[in-house]
Amino acid sequence: MNKLPTLEFEGYSTEDCSFEEEIRPDGYNVYRSKKYGISVSLSSAKQRQQFKGKDFLPLSHFLPMINTVPVESADFGEYGDYSQAFEPEVYSSPLETDSMDPFGITSKLSPVKSPSFQK
């Protein structure tokens, strides 16, 4: 193991910042970088030197927590067409001055939507 990647920030790269979570049998989890094959560690360079060759770097085990960031619901095949990001429609429609309905208040086919069904 030569030089370990550190957090010397030189711009964001997805590859550098992607880690895979792995839950250990003891209930802790480690985060491994696919690019470097090493797990995330909070140890200092000095501490790291002492543990050369071991399975895990010191201070690389974390307690798992329940995810509090809501995960987007998985799309449901053909019914998933409502999943695109919501944008308020208020200012979206331009005035159709050539039409007898310039504000577009009547729309041909608009299904009945329910906020508690459409999500």
Added chain:
Amino acid sequence: MCGRWLERLVALWTLVFIRIVTGLAGEGRSVWKKDPHFSPVSETQMFLYDTFPKEFLWGVGTGAFQVEGSWRKDGKGSSIWDHFIHSEFQDADSTDASSDSYTLMDKDLSALDFLGVTFYQFSISWSRLFPTGVVTAPNAKGLQYYNTLIDSLLYRNIDPVVTLYHWDLPLMLQEKYGGWKNESVIDIFNDYATFCFQTFGDRVKYWITIHNPYLIAWHGYGTGVHAPGERGKITTVYSVGHNLIKAHAKVWHNYKERFQPYQKGMMSIVLGSHWIEPNKLEDALDISKCQQSMERVLGWFAKPIHGDGDYPEELKNELLFLPRFTEEEKNYIKGTADFFAFSFGPNNFKPPNSLPKMGQNLSLNLREVLNWIKLEYNSPRILIAENGWFTDSHVKTDDTTAIYMMKNFLNKVLQAIKYDNIDVFGYTAWSLLDGFEWQHAYNIRRGLFYVDFKSKKKERIPKSSALYYKQIIRENGFFPKESTSSLQAQFSCDFSWGITESVLKAESMASSPQFCDSSLYLWNVTGDGLLHKVKGVKLKTRPAQCTDFVSIKKQLDLLEKMKVTHYRFALDWSLILPNGDLSVVNRQVLRYYRCVVSEVLKLNVQSMVTLYYPTHAYLGLPGPLLQAGGWLNQSTAYAFQDYAALCFRELGDLVKLWITINEPNRLSDVYNKSSNDTYRAAHNLLIAHAMAWRVYDEQYRSFQYGKVSLSLHSDWAEPANPYSESHSKAANRFLQFEIGWFADPIFKTGDYPATMREYIGFKNRRGLSYSLLPSFTTEEKQLVKGAADFYALNHFTTRFVIHEPQNGSQYECDRDIQFLQDITCLSSPSRLAVVPWGVRKVLKWIKKTYGDIDIYITANGIDDQSLDNDELRNYYLGKYIQEVLKAYYIDKVKIKGYYAFKLTEEKSKPRFGFFTSDSKGKPSIKFYNNLISNNGFPADYSLCDPPSQKQCSFCLFISQKKPLIFFACCLFSTLILLLTIIVFHKRKRRKRFKAKSIQHTCFSF
């Protein structure tokens, strides 16, 4: 000395400079400097229910050439338009059709009577009076026509507002002089005007010289869209404009000097314009372009006449060929109008590519143009001399869009009067009759009255817009539909105040695995910071606890802040029974839900549990059931029954309110391949619900004492056009197809609504649809009928419904309905209309249709973009709950509970939540808290002291004085003990004493 002189010079120049700058700026541009953070519920922006000023003038208008017809009759000369349509229009014959006002004056007069207007704005056909245009002996028949018209109007108390020139120049003047290009026409026009003042001036108090000179110059001599159809030369356009302004000024001075002193009339010129809004709200450059756009159209004529007598600076700078006014002319033209006559209609928006839009966006905001006029021309008195929109020619009397255009325009005028102090004194709806619409000929219609041009009698048939205008004139404004004033009252003391949440994502594992693991570990023995299992040692693990689920704690925090009495959430069927049958039951998930219920109970919050809550994105069926066809397969209903029974058994001791299925009527959006799919799925959903209800009724009710129902999506429907019978029928049909479809079988007949069956049958017979409603077997009927303990509704908005025949075997098509979005109505970012009275109407309708049953509103709420100031939600809650209260208090609808929608929202979806997706609370929580703690809208005192507190004042006392009571008890018991010891001791002593004395006596013997 020298210094002072310099000072003066600088001061003078500064003054000059400032004047130039303000002159350039144009006061009107401040109209566009709006506050981008204005409140969506600000009173001055919302639809205004109020009346117009007492003396407000209500009128309607026509142009002679558009309605008179008879263009060659009775000695009338040709006008440039007669010539233009016969040379330019391909099917010139069809343009000979007309509404024939020249011969059918009585019909026009009855139409005016019908509306109840105070004035009629019409124009005199110049060539009908003077066939060549030059004033000589007038054409007697023409003269008689206008005399009779004016007299008949006055007889009916209708003021004539007379336009001298509405675009129909006598053809001779065009041919001889080149029309308005030639200055000599000015004097000829003045002669004609003089004749009119002499002849009609004794009876006419309002004169219009010219109607919309911009369109005459621009389209008559520029684009060639209008007669005389000259194209191309921009210099001609502006010299025509120049002559029109001079002609107007001349006629005004003529009237002012010779006629006004004794005729006492007023005169103006109708100026028309579009309106425009900047692309970017706060962009100064865009705002400048808007200002330029307005100056090029309205400013061109308005600044000379209503301003300083000269063209706008910008126009003069840009167009070097623009004719110049001499100082003398400026003074002559300046102020030649007694009021500002303004036209705002489709002609100024057409064709769109001919407008100086300057890259900005056209707008129909009448209130803002009026503000611009007020600022630019020093708050003039304004007559709206033409306003309205048009309909396509196929629209006959049901001109629904025209109603909403009129509603919008007129309310903007009212707002301008009430909030912006703009002196609008009259309004001309355009127009009285369908007629010739210039470049569109008869392809569009603008009348309040329909005329069938092919018919013989040419009856004037009032359109919906005529009925609407009539109503506004009668009421002199707008009256709210719902007139019951706000109630000060409360709901019943056992009313449940709830909050709704969708499916709770269950944690499939307790989140602290350490507590389930029986091994013992050593940490960091070798200094490696790792855990090492100690072999052979097994510890006792702690039994599972609800605190193991981290997410429940979060739910509790949110609920505590809501201060609700009830919490409505949904279970995840596919998680509990992954196989769809009872072969695998995920106990962990069930335990999670049980924990939610029991933990929530500790907060004194009851749960209302929804068993099945499908959404568009997540159908929520266990995989195997989905593969077997989902709700199209009847076996899904049986699987649901088993699932429901499981939930009743596992949770029923704690849950007293059950919803089997949330919005089964919305699954029509998912099973929409054909109407037969939709109806089949609905049928199975009904059976599934009914079987679940039966299971509860037969097996669990006797000891669990709960109630079971299903939540139906129940929005209200209102006819978009209140004057159209087909719309009223459509609104009723909508309710039957939406609500009755599920509610009739359960709460009423055990079968689908008759209206629905009949309508589908009717469409079948006409070959418009091959839909077939399933029929219930006798057993199914018995099963379904009565299978609910209360009516539960999710209500969000009111839809305005149009009857629109559709073709196709789809559920959406079967009901023949189209929706209309009322732009004058407050609506949310996701376009939900805020119509509070709609909830009262639907509640009354449910009571009327399904009897006096218990009702729960299981979801009601609105999306609001704002995170830190969700005023729209506050407004919505306040207004809707007030209407629910009216339904409860006045209409005696048995409403048992209200559940606000919803607790938390999802990311990048409409913001319906009281909490954001990362659990940040919004201000509306406080608002809802208040409603809950007041139990409605109490007056001064609360009728309903929570009875539990009264009963428990003793418990309260005990709980508060616990230590004291304990101490007192101790003291008391010690005292008793002491006393008994004393008594006991004394008795013993007495006994001993007695014994002694006996001994003594014995001895004494």
